[in-house]
Amino acid sequence: MSKRAGIFISMLLGAVALTGCGEPLTGQDEVAKKAVSAQAINTPVVSDELRLYVFNCGQIRMNSVEAFGLSNDETDVRELVVPCYVIEHPKGTLLWDGGLPSATAALPGWSPEVQGNSVRLDKTLAQQLSNMKFDLNSFDYVAFSHIHFDHVGVANEVKNATWLVQEADFDAAFLPEGAPLGPAVEPDLLRELKNSETLKLNGDHDVFGDGRVRLISAPGHTPGHQVLLIDLQEYGPLVLSGDLYHFRFNRTQRRVPLFNVDADQTLASMDKVESLVTEEEAQFWIEHDLALFNTLKIAPDFYR
Numbered sequence: 577m578s579k580r581a582g583i584f585i586s587m588l589l590g591a592v593a594l595t596g597c598g599e600p601l602t603g604q605d606e607v608a609k610k611a612v613s614a615q616a617i618n619t620p621v622v623s624d625e626l627r628l629y630v631f632n633c634g635q636i637r638m639n640s641v642e643a644f645g646l647s648n649d650e651t652d653v654r655e656l657v658v659p660c661y662v663i664e665h666p667k668g669t670l671l672w673d674g675g676l677p678s679a680t681a682a683l684p685g686w687s688p689e690v691q692g693n694s695v696r697l698d699k700t701l702a703q704q705l706s707n708m709k710f711d712l713n714s715f716d717y718v719a720f721s722h723i724h725f726d727h728v729g730v731a732n733e734v735k736n737a738t739w740l741v742q743e744a745d746f747d748a749a750f751l752p753e754g755a756p757l758g759p760a761v762e763p764d765l766l767r768e769l770k771n772s773e774t775l776k777l778n779g780d781h782d783v784f785g786d787g788r789v790r791l792i793s794a795p796g797h798t799p800g801h802q803v804l805l806i807d808l809q810e811y812g813p814l815v816l817s818g819d820l821y822h823f824r825f826n827r828t829q830r831r832v833p834l835f836n837v838d839a840d841q842t843l844a845s846m847d848k849v850e851s852l853v854t855e856e857e858a859q860f861w862i863e864h865d866l867a868l869f870n871t872l873k874i875a876p877d878f879y880r
């Protein structure tokens with residue numbers, strides 16, 4: 577999103593947050609939910625195979641794609657999907673990317689257009705997880721591709737997980753008082769998670785120690801942007817792009833969004849990730865690609 581769009585959408589979401597978000601849990605619901613999460617925490621081995629679950633965590637609609645380094649006649653695409661993913665590994669679980677702020681779901685349908693942009697979230701991740709074996713209290717790890725508001729929307733609801741974050745993004749989210757924030761960064765969305773156990777990274781990181789789920793440092797969009805490489809047995813190796821690209825045209829033409837914090841660093845990250853994709857013979861999913869998303873298996877179905 578452009579800086580202006582980010583700010584306006586945030587203002588809009590701020591208004592939504594004031595009106596409350598979803599139904600409050602009743603006492604009984606709360607007890608039931610706690611029992612479920614306690615069970616999940618005490619069940620370290622959830623599956624004996626590596627699995628990837630895909631969720632719809634929102635959509636973004638825009639009148640112009642110029643902020644992404646494209647001209648409006650280069651692509652017809654004006655709508656992006658905002659996915660979340662759960663990776664289940666024999667040694668634990670990882671939530672990758674957190675979607676739009678959950679408060680967005682309090683608005684039915686598309687939000688009013690502000691500066692040519694609109695957002696929607698039909699079901700929160702918490703609601704989508706309600707019939708599954710994990711919930712927001714039971715993940716072992718949480719990692720976001722980067723700290724923009726459309727990737728950390730559930731952050732404050734995630735309890736008990738270790739936050740895997742590139743130190744440069746952590747520092748960019750929690751700047752000294754008065755320092756100007758980067759575009760689309762909303763520190764409030766990370767306020768609660770900041771108190772969780774945190775592993776600050778300075779480069780690539782092997783999440784479960786067997787090379788099958790790896791965070792790949794790819795800075796430039798934000799100072800600590802990263803992508804995820806998953807080595808699925810049946811589907812094969814797969815890279816989840818974060819916001820290395822938003823549109824297919826960004827990838828084929830190496831176009832850098834105007835609001836990236838470092839254009840040269842972005843191009844170097846593109847080179848690094850593309851080499852990895854070639855080397856690993858990996859599939860590559862542009863996370864925001866709605867046309868691709870519409871072909872994917874959605875949770876509770878999964879990739880193995």
Ligand SMILES: [Zn+2]
Nearest residue numbers: 724726727819
């Ligand atoms: Zn994004």
